[in-house]
Amino acid sequence: MSALRVLLDNRPSYLSFGAAWLLGHGAYAVSQGDSPLVRLPAAVPGALLVGGLLIAMVVTSVVTMRAKRGATGAEAVVGNLLAASWLVGFGALFFVITALSSALADDNVRMLLWPTGSGLVVGLLYLAGGAAYRDVLQYALGAWLALTSSAALFLTGASPYWVLALAGGGSYLVAAALEPRRRAVAA
Secondary structure: OOOOOOOOOOHHHHHHHHHHHHHHHHHHHHHOOOOOOOOOOOHHHHHHHHHHHHHHHHHHHHHHHHHHOOOOHHHHHHHHHHHHHHHHHHHHHHHHHHHHHHHHOOHHHHHHHHHHHHHHHHHHHHHHHHHHHOOHHHHHHHHHHHHHHHHHHHOOOOHHHHHHHHHHHHHHHHHHHHHHHHHHHHO
């Protein structure tokens, strides 16, 4: 069975990442800025985001492993290279953010660049996955995440978190709703 011919159901992945982005970035959004809507202990937004992302990664790993069973040759190589790209992308992001934070001697750089930079990396990886698997929905989601996450850098206060929660998390939920249609067209 070819990995490119496997019709992966991305709904569990999209739903779990959408919930993580909505809850995690949403918690940052409501608790940040000059006049936060809600006062939360500093660890709560981070715990919601990290916990949600960990759950989403497990869900995605299970779905992907099941779909890749039986993939051989070039299709297996594509899947393995895309999987490794996540480690490379986030490793590179770690170096960039650490270097910029150190050079600018400003911890706020980390608070702004980790969520927006992560959205950029995820978006670019979805672009690559969408192109490799001819998945227009995943490609469009990647383009949206890359652009909105990067554009959020122009905002101040809690606004970048609102963009990530609503435009980012919301786009995952829209993609999950459109996934059955994509699968029907591709079948």
